[in-house]
Amino acid sequence: MKLIRTHPFSINRVSDFEGWFRHPLAGLPSLSSFINNLGEAFPGVAGDKLAVDVHEDKDNYFASFEVPGVKKEDVKLELNNGLLTVSAEKRTKDGEKETSSSLTRSVSVPDGVNAEAIAAKLTDGILTVTLPKQERNKPRSITLS
């Protein structure tokens, strides 16, 4: 028989992940992207907040942001007070003139993430941030002898 021991907070799994978006500042566009939106002919096209998916496996959380047309060097990631903020500068060539718009998104990160080991990669316009769980937060199975 196997006894699965999980971190006490993991029992409340649903509210745990809702917490990603419950941070007072999560999901709010930055002031700069709001200003960019005002001049946008088609609101919601270029100045939109970044869409995000969150997945987990037993070792990591994964947050995937859609950032088409954004170069690696134009992405900034910041973890501050449990709030992960992605800011991306999107440069678009429109004939001769180049326009740029700022996109941001914040999600609050649950406790038990190893902040030192957060990694990110950009592939085909998707930014994937890997947030490793700390050892004590991983489910452990204890075998009864």
Place this chain on the structure above:
Amino acid sequence: MNTTCSPRNCTPATSGVTESLRKPLYNINGNAEAYDIRVELPGVPKSSVKLDLEEDILSIRGERSTTVPEGMKTLHRELSPLNYLLRLRLNAPVNEEQMVAQFEDGVLSLRLPLKEVAKPRQIPVL
């Protein structure tokens, strides 16, 4: 959805698409020389972008790579898993041999040079 396009404007037309697909965000710029089309296809690897020009219909198809590997649990979902399809009806003849396509960072950039007959002509006043 089909779209009829000229270098100056685009108007939606009726469609006959049955598969669950979505229209990507796109931009078209045109001048006397060429159409410049920019299509956002985030999540699509370069090898899964298919371009097809049949008569005056340009089809751009992008298959998303599966974003959720097996054994992973989804906690929050905003990105659509649907593949992309954009069909554009070109109302000026383009020079197929000189079409240039580039795909970078999830964005497809296309340049469709117009055929000579479609370019504006200067008529000198004698």
